[in-house]
Amino acid sequence: MTMEFMTGRALRPTTKVLPEHARSHNRSLVLQTLYRAGERSRADVARETGLTRVTVSDLVAELMAEGLIIELGQREGSRPGKPATLLDLNRGAYQIVGLDLSAFEIFRGALLDLDGGVIARAEVPLAGSTGADATAKVVALAEGLIAQATAPILGVGVGSPGVVDLAGVVLAAPNLGWRDEPLQATLASRLALPVLVANDANAAVLAEHSFGGADSDMMLVKVGHGVGAGLLLGGSLLRGSRFAAGELGHVVVGTHGGADCVCGKKGCLETWLATPRLDAAISAARASGNSTDPILREAGRHLGIALAPVVGALDLAEVVLSGPAELLDGPLMEATIETFAARTMAEFHSGLIVRMTTLGEDIVVRGAAAMVLSGQLGVS
């Protein structure tokens, strides 16, 4: 009887569907159509969404009253007497603040438009701040960006290091001295705006999905001072049973030992791939006149060894790397690709794409903006 149960992801219906849910969903559907496709008439929107013209007209009227949709004028070549008025999302109606707390010793932020374009940037050095001092610097960074806004702020998105629950509580971020830090609630109260806080790699994976053309079954590996990942499976962000999905930095790689790790184990992924270790090894190689390629290839090979079972178990279509291109984009990534090929089944995984992100250093702030777009408007 119900096809969604045969093919869909939800196994067990647990939440009632009320007429207002359908309306809210359909409202987002109209916004999403205009957000992605741009200039469309009411008839276009009805055709593309499958909604009736009456429903579309009702929803458009409501969304125009709220300033979220604007009329652009009549389509050229419209027949006289049957003018087709073009609509668009009112892309200037709001701006978004996106913050990236994951860089080493610096908090970065940006003011973005609804298309995820950066309008202004700001940053604040951490200077060793932890705990409440670090939280105060987040508030100050957000306030500075809000002050630069030339339109109302739709919301504030934050990508934080560490494990973050669904309420935006940072359960643990050791480098910032945060444990059970209610960052989302604190910011919402201080800024009097909608705020969404998520793990930085999860924000990055949303950016790659919204603005980077990523596949719906993909893993984004974020390499920096630490190593973490975000996973999009069947188009949905994976949270994990304890909100720790993607925390791969301290998984041991291979069975041949490795360097001591800060966590007490040996040969964790971070001992091979974190940028301080890689930079030090590369500096040493250069100082002694040696090629840096073997160091980069070994790092890439170990990334491949660690991720091959994940690629196999999840049947991923795409693995995207984010981090310093001068380290990742070359011998390192080539060795990762070769290692995947050597350690998984070609029959299933020969189509796997491994590539660098196209979003550069803005990936987390743009992902934070994507969180706000999704949370506030239901578009992505």
Next chain:
Amino acid sequence: MTMEFMTGRALRPTTKVLPEHARSHNRSLVLQTLYRAGERSRADVARETGLTRVTVSDLVAELMAEGLIIELGQREGSRPGKPATLLDLNRGAYQIVGLDLSAFEIFRGALLDLDGGVIARAEVPLAGSTGADATAKVVALAEGLIAQATAPILGVGVGSPGVVDLAGVVLAAPNLGWRDEPLQATLASRLALPVLVANDANAAVLAEHSFGGADSDMMLVKVGHGVGAGLLLGGSLLRGSRFAAGELGHVVVGTHGGADCVCGKKGCLETWLATPRLDAAISAARASGNSTDPILREAGRHLGIALAPVVGALDLAEVVLSGPAELLDGPLMEATIETFAARTMAEFHSGLIVRMTTLGEDIVVRGAAAMVLSGQLGVS
């Protein structure tokens, strides 16, 4: 505005919600409440689902007319003048056929009641059949079970080895000589019943979820002639980008070599864990008077090495093993647990549960029944 977009799994609304979808969802919600909770009055159902009493009464009337819900009589102690009539799912209304095509050289099947209990069993030796001959044996097995039914058949569920798409086409099952075999369509046409075909490990993970009390973030590892897995993430079955999620048997384990595998690589998970290899090694140890524990522990350790990155990346709550208990349940599983602890972060994964399935050899036929319950009634 829409909380489901802030916390939910779907990033992008792509399908319109129409009133009939809400009705169909709410219908399943009523069935699900009765299926799981048993005897309930209309008022109980309204309270537990959040639906209005009018909506519940309407849906119950419809479902009673279809024979899916029955009245059991009045609750004891009901106040005179306000009798509460108890309802239940009509558990005798239908029976289900579940087939397991994953055992070595034999197809197994069962007739099950709506609670997933086995009423009758049947099996047919494969005797080397492949291709159309194998398909004919599936049809015969199903027909034999249907002939034993004492109630109408709700549907036929099938757990097949290999890679199976959403339309129940077996894209590749080398042992059965199937490639792009439209098993679901063939069976539906031959049996004139609703049929659902899925990968055997995916069927098993659904059984563990519906009847085995599994967590909603879990991996089921199925060990037999081959090794495969099914993944439930956030309560939803993972399909993978090419319907090959859980195909872990030919991922290389560790970095210390290993035995030659049929796939051409060395040290694949199946070379450590598949039952023919384990049985042979154990027989040899026994013949020479040695303990079999080291063989089982090495197998378990390699399972742990292969799965540790998956446990870490997915933040799983539970890993469930299915297969011969005399091999898996003992030194093998203990070594897997120790290996997870040694290779992942205790902070995140110390709560990980690793256990045997409680469903024994019926896991796939019961999972096939769960597919039919979910697909036809929206309950699980």
